[in-house]
Amino acid sequence: MTAAPTSTGVQAGKGPAAPHGDTAPRRVNFDIKQSGIYIALALVVVLFTALTGGDLLGPQNLSNIIVQFSYILVLAIGMVLIIIAGHIDLSVGSVVAATGAFAAVMMVDWDLPWPVAVIATLVFGAMIGAWQGYWVAYFNIPAFIVTLAGMLLFRAVTMWILGNEGKGPFPDEIRTLGNGFIPGFLGNIGLGEALGGADLFSIILGVAVVVGMALVQVRARAARIRYSQAVDPMWLFALKVAVPAILVMFFVVQLARFRNLPWVLVLLAVLVVGYTLVTNRAVFGRQIYAVGGNLQAATLSGVKVKSVVFWLFVNMGVLSAVAGIIFAGRLNLAGPTAGNSFELDAIAAAFIGGAAVQGGVGKVVGAITGGMIMAVINNGMSLLGAEPKEVMLVKGGVLLAAVAFDVWSKRRTAGAK
Known part of the structure; x- marks a missing residue:
């Protein structure tokens, strides 16, 4: 006797049946x-390109922006994770100085191999x-106080x-990491003004990045x-794929026309991809959002909150x-005043990039974008x-506007509900 088919579209042990054909609804989704x-x-x-007569987007100037603000972007990656979890770190500038000084002693005074x-x-x-992290996670002292003390302690350690x-x-x-550029492997392209002098290997890397971005969005x-x-709709999807691709290729070509891609940009790309995968795909990344979004619910659901917070500060x-290391290598000098105000730039980058004051919201790519705005x-x-x-x-006004927009959007969402 044959069983009658059910109307749910679910087969025993096989999960939901896939819909036949492309039946997904279309809508213009703009958040x-x-x-x-x-x-x-x-x-x-666009504003500063117009005001500077195009100098902002010149090959040498774009390279300078990356090299000069790379260390802030590295700090912004770690800072946005701290903020997502509902904490703050005011000590990173002093830690930058202390670690740079520690590296200098080992390389200069002790003559240890650089690796x-x-x-x-x-x-x-x-x-x-x-x-x-121990004082914040296991002693329950607010991160603001712990890292404020750390700001003073590690500045003293540096001195x-x-x-x-x-x-x-x-x-x-070490100097190459802070200031150097990857060598050209395949020679330069001589194709007129647009690509004249651009390194072919860098162009290939740029194309690979663009293809990877497109494949991720298609999947x-x-x-x-x-x-x-x-x-x-397909036209909007194609636009969202094409615009970033064009911008990335323009950026890569301009860098390749000067002295090629900076090594620090390669390091940044690896960090951004790695931390984006952690926050989007890894269990630890989901736990960070859970801790910042609702601490009590995260605790009740079995998240080891203390461990998560501890490892965030270790990171x-x-x-x-x-x-x-990057900053000391760039200056070729470790100084007692290194890192002054770096924590403010890193925090500003995270908040401008969309991190919420209350925690639970933020993205690594957003923090990098916020850092680029500051740069x-x-x-x-x-x-x-x-x-x-x-x-x-100007920077203070931009930061205030970003946080005010975050608060306003939350109130608007709450009012709509």
Whole structure:
């Protein structure tokens, strides 16, 4: 006797049946809260490009922006994770100085091989993060207080290590990380003004990145269609794929026309991809959002909150050490005043990039975008000959506007419900 087919479309042991054909609904999905940061970056770039007569987007200047603000972007990656979890770290500038000083002593005074010194510096940064993470996670002291104390403690440690004087020079490999560029492997392209002088290997890397970005978006769209979830119309989807691809290729070509891709940009790309995968795919990443979104619910659901918070601060210490090595290598000197105000720039990058004041919201790519906004403002106003007080005024206004927009959007959402 044959069983009658059910109307649910579910077969025993096989899960939901896939819909036949492309039956997903189409809708124009534009979230101003998610997309606003990219629009803001575009507007800032267009504004300063016009004000500087195009100098902002020149090959050498784009390279300078990446090299000069790379350490802030590294710090922003760790900072946004801390903020997502509902905490803050005010000590990262001092930790950058302390780890840079520690690396200088090992490489300059002790003459240790640079790989050994780099590993030891990263371990030193992890120990600093573990120290602060212990007081926050297991002693329940607010992170604001712990890291404020750390700001003073590790600045004092820096002065003690250096004896209140600068120390250098660093090995060539460390200087290359801070200031160097990858060599050209396949020669330059001589195709007129647009690609003239661009390194072919860099162009191939750029194409690979663009193809990877497109494949990720195509797979995500296909997955939504399989489950009959709403997707963008094809014209809008194609636009969302094409615009970032064009911008990435323009950026790569301009860098390749100057002195090729900076090594620090390669390091940043690896960090962004790695941490994006952790936050989007790994269990630990989901736990970070759970802790920041609803601490009580995360605890009741079995998340080891104390462990998550502890390892977040360890991670911040390691990334601060990375930034410390980059900064010292760029200057070829470890100084007692290194890292001043870095924590403010990193925090601003995270909040401008969409992180919520209350925690539970934020993205690594958003923090990088926020950091780029700060970098473009700094660089653009420098090209215009603005004074430091004017730069600080603009940056403060941008930060306030970003946080105010976050608060306003939350109130608007709550009111709609």
